[in-house]
Amino acid sequence: SNGEITKYAGSGMEEIELSWEDYLEETGSTAVPYGSFKHVDTRLQNGFAPGMKLEVAVRTDPETYWVATIITTCEQLLLLRYDGYGEDRRADFWCDIRKADLYPIGWCEQNKKTLEAPEGIRDKVSDWDEFLRQTLIGACSPPVPLLEGLRNGRNPLDLIAPGSRLECQAFQDSLSTWIVTVVENIGGRLKLRYEGLESSDNYEHWLYYLDPFLHHVGWAAQQGYELQPPSAIRHLKNEAEWQEILAKVKEEEEEPLPSYLFKDKQVIGIHTFSVNMKLEAVDPWSPFGISPATVVKVFDEKYFLVEMDDLRPENHVRRSFVCHADSPGIFPVQWSLKNGLHISPPPGYPSQDFDWADYLKQCGAEAAPQRCFPPLISEHEFKENMKLEAANPLLPEEVCVATITAVRGSYLWLQLEGSKKPIPEYIVSVESMDIFPLGWCETNGHPLSTPRRARGICLLLVMINGKYCCPKIYFNHRCFSGPYLNKGRIAELPQCVGPGNCVLVLREVLTLLINAAYKPSRVLRELQLDKDSVWHGCGEVLKAKYKGKSYRATVEIVKTADRVTEFCRQTCIKLECCPNLFGPRMVLDKCSENCSVLTKTKYTHYYGKKKNKRIGRPPGGHSNLACALKKASKRRKRRKNVFVHKKKRSSASVDNTPAGSPQGSGGEDEDDPDEGDDDSLSEGSTSEQQDELQEESEMSEKKSCSSSPTQSEISTSLPPDRQRRKRELHTFSFSDDENKPPSPKEIRIEVAERLHLDSNPLKWSVADVVRFIRSTDCAPLARIFLDQEIDGQALLLLTLPTVQECMDLKLGPAIKLCHHIERIKFAFYEQFAN
Numbered sequence: 001s002n003g004e005i006t007k008y009a010g011s012g013m014e015e016i017e018l019s020w021e022d023y024l025e026e027t028g029s030t031a032v033p034y035g036s037f038k039h040v041d042t043r044l045q046n047g048f049a050p051g052m053k054l055e056v057a058v059r060t061d062p063e064t065y066w067v068a069t070i071i072t073t074c075e076q077l078l079l080l081r082y083d084g085y086g087e088d089r090r091a092d093f094w095c096d097i098r099k100a101d102l103y104p105i106g107w108c109e110q111n112k113k114t115l116e117a118p119e120g121i122r123d124k125v126s127d128w129d130e131f132l133r134q135t136l137i138g139a140c141s142p143p144v145p146l147l148e149g150l151r152n153g154r155n156p157l158d159l160i161a162p163g164s165r166l167e168c169q170a171f172q173d174s175l176s177t178w179i180v181t182v183v184e185n186i187g188g189r190l191k192l193r194y195e196g197l198e199s200s201d202n203y204e205h206w207l208y209y210l211d212p213f214l215h216h217v218g219w220a221a222q223q224g225y226e227l228q229p230p231s232a233i234r235h236l237k238n239e240a241e242w243q244e245i246l247a248k249v250k251e252e253e254e255e256p257l258p259s260y261l262f263k264d265k266q267v268i269g270i271h272t273f274s275v276n277m278k279l280e281a282v283d284p285w286s287p288f289g290i291s292p293a294t295v296v297k298v299f300d301e302k303y304f305l306v307e308m309d310d311l312r313p314e315n316h317v318r319r320s321f322v323c324h325a326d327s328p329g330i331f332p333v334q335w336s337l338k339n340g341l342h343i344s345p346p347p348g349y350p351s352q353d354f355d356w357a358d359y360l361k362q363c364g365a366e367a368a369p370q371r372c373f374p375p376l377i378s379e380h381e382f383k384e385n386m387k388l389e390a391a392n393p394l395l396p397e398e399v400c401v402a403t404i405t406a407v408r409g410s411y412l413w414l415q416l417e418g419s420k421k422p423i424p425e426y427i428v429s430v431e432s433m434d435i436f437p438l439g440w441c442e443t444n445g446h447p448l449s450t451p452r453r454a455r456g457i458c459l460l461l462v463m464i465n466g467k468y469c470c471p472k473i474y475f476n477h478r479c480f481s482g483p484y485l486n487k488g489r490i491a492e493l494p495q496c497v498g499p500g501n502c503v504l505v506l507r508e509v510l511t512l513l514i515n516a517a518y519k520p521s522r523v524l525r526e527l528q529l530d531k532d533s534v535w536h537g538c539g540e541v542l543k544a545k546y547k548g549k550s551y552r553a554t555v556e557i558v559k560t561a562d563r564v565t566e567f568c569r570q571t572c573i574k575l576e577c578c579p580n581l582f583g584p585r586m587v588l589d590k591c592s593e594n595c596s597v598l599t600k601t602k603y604t605h606y607y608g609k610k611k612n613k614r615i616g617r618p619p620g621g622h623s624n625l626a627c628a629l630k631k632a633s634k635r636r637k638r639r640k641n642v643f644v645h646k647k648k649r650s651s652a653s654v655d656n657t658p659a660g661s662p663q664g665s666g667g668e669d670e671d672d673p674d675e676g677d678d679d680s681l682s683e684g685s686t687s688e689q690q691d692e693l694q695e696e697s698e699m700s701e702k703k704s705c706s707s708s709p710t711q712s713e714i715s716t717s718l719p720p721d722r723q724r725r726k727r728e729l730h731t732f733s734f735s736d737d738e739n740k741p742p743s744p745k746e747i748r749i750e751v752a753e754r755l756h757l758d759s760n761p762l763k764w765s766v767a768d769v770v771r772f773i774r775s776t777d778c779a780p781l782a783r784i785f786l787d788q789e790i791d792g793q794a795l796l797l798l799t800l801p802t803v804q805e806c807m808d809l810k811l812g813p814a815i816k817l818c819h820h821i822e823r824i825k826f827a828f829y830e831q832f833a834n
Helices: 002-011 020-027 038-045 128-135 144-151 219-223 239-252 356-363 440-444 487-492 502-515 520-527 561-574 600-608 626-644 673-680 688-707 711-717 720-732 744-753 766-774 779-787 792-796 800-807 811-831
Strands: 053-058 061-074 077-082 093-096 165-169 177-186 189-194 205-208 277-282 290-298 304-308 320-323 387-392 395-408 411-417 426-429 473-475 538-546 549-557 682-684
Touching: 020 387, 053 077, 165 189, 205 395, 277 304, 277 356, 387 411, 473 502, 502 520, 502 538, 502 549, 502 561, 520 538, 520 549, 520 561, 766 779, 766 792, 766 811, 792 811, 800 811
Parallel strands: none
Antiparallel strands: 053 061, 061 077, 077 093, 165 177, 177 189, 189 205, 277 290, 290 304, 304 320, 387 395, 395 411, 411 426, 538 549, 549 682
16 A cells, blocks of 8 residues: 555665765766865854964873964864964964864963963973963953854854844845844754744745855944845835834844854955946846846945846836845856857847847947956866755755756856756856755755655555565574674674565665675675576665775565565575574574584585685686785685684674684685685776776786785894884884874984975865875775775874774774875975964
8 A cells, every 4th residue: 555655665764865975876976075165164163263372281281271372274173383382383283173172261260270381391481470471462262152162062153043133135126134033044054034024924035144145233234224124025014013123123132143153254345337237147036047137226336236138018027136246147248158158138139149249239238347247266176967965046945966067167057956846957156155065964954855866766666565575584693694794793783674575675684784794795796696597586786895995796686575585595505604694584592503503614514515606716807916816825724724713713803602603704804815706796986086096006006016025024024123123113103193293203204205295285185185195105095085085184184093993904004004194294284384
């Protein structure tokens, strides 16, 4: 029934929810880089400026505090220097405003905390009290509410709470300004209601908090503008009622929002437009094309009114909008022609072929000169076929996934996907505050209209009550999990999946099993459908990720309920685990296969030997681990020992097996020679850049394997005391604290390999970081940086523990990688920290 289908659809939301990575891969597109959305980036640094002073914990003694000055700000990062170091930059350190404990001047005295100079400068000054008195004369601290909010995990933007009041300029036909109340704040995107109206009046609108037409309360009085409701709502009440509403607002005298929230707002410059000038414009109320327009009114040196040309009789409504010198969507005459675009003639124009020369002569008007328009932004990272999130211009409360279909200068043509009411491509500036990076809605809790093709499987085909209904599939984690599946991860799986459509349920089961493997790519290979096999079900493409690479393969899944039990059993046998590990039957205490008392060797004999598949690299296969295969025979012996002598297994693995169980795994050996097996899968790629990266990584691996000895070979050729010294050098050359300035000894060691950077690493994109890693002897790790989208800012925050934990690297490769990161940090301090 429809109810049951809906119920299943609801219960399967995890299965069909939108995955950006999969969506980008399937559409062959990329996401617009996060840093391209300046209005999103600026929200985290509101209220901080170079020269401000703070009280911060001394890094060598967290119980002691000292005054530090902000040297520079970069998004949510602050570069600080303890007062007393003067012009010495060696002890400068970075901190993240969202994580560091930052306090205003005077906080230590109020809270009876120790204020004492750091050890490095303690002997420089004899009277530190007098020094503080002098250094704090005229000092400015970031606002106290801002610092308190950050310590409580609140973004500065959270201060614009529902009920807050702001002033909003009318942007349709006049300069009138009126009070608006914040109804909702989602990530800085504000739903606003004109003061005096109710939600039922349907005059609510959305603006980003940095919009140039939105201001703090009191702005109109400061600028000499009158507070009066815009013409669109003025007819709803009489003049006396509006004045009464205004008087009531003034009586309440609420504390205005802090001005620092708006410090990054665009500064409106002086324009040079005059009445009757002609130009080309995008109609904000219908932004689907470019048409002729006219400057019909100049309010003052900052604002003027543009009206879309309309040659029809006067009784037609004219559409106009207020502009300033830097307003988007206005262009010089002939801009469309120069950019190869069609200009839409004004309504009532006698021909479809519009000619500006004839039109200007016919109207007796002049074209607005080029100097009136702001210079176009030529450098940006928006490209055709990239994806982003964008507000629907006709339904502003709706945010959709959008595709860039064309780019002309600093303007984009966007096609919305999944909109409630489909609209044509529309035009938007790269600096628009109505466009956002992919994932913005999810991060900020804003509803997102997802693309139709990404909404998952069509449930109309699901016959819940028929032969296609799969029973519940249980994961019996007490059963033997075999050499491929991680016992600990199996124990973390849900107790069961289903019931529902067979293909959907079994697909989810196999995906969970692949993700619970020591090597997901190997399990995917075991499940892969042989080309020569006779199909009894349907082919489903499944994916696996391992060591930063993506793999995909076609797996056969049965479609009818009567074949589910046998399908589960045969899949278990393929994976050399207990046939009852998963299936329609729940194992309570004792498994019918008695898998808990069989030895590993016997178990492998019963189930593992039934396959004739060759272990190792497939014939004609291409292995990414060519240099490792030389030692394959030794490793096989080591694996054999792991199977028999359980006590020799890695202590890092989690084993929840009951006493007497044969649980163990060859999959725990990271240097598994069977790595080559993965090459029978098709390796996924999210972009051409990744393909290129893969080729270069493989070439780099081969080159390093063939031309230079491995780390272990170098170690074995050294005498024991040299090995120990070598380890100590590596161990102490990296600090666990990325902000700790390098000591003079470390500086001397690194002089020989000092880097000179052509650009500031804080501004590096993911592609820049990948390019740098590929230029080092850590080139094979470049894919990890690409997959995890590590840009320059994230790179500078990496430390040895972070690299090991987040990149899943062993100590040797992690140390080698951190060596290059330290070189970048040192070059950054030398070249860009000031």
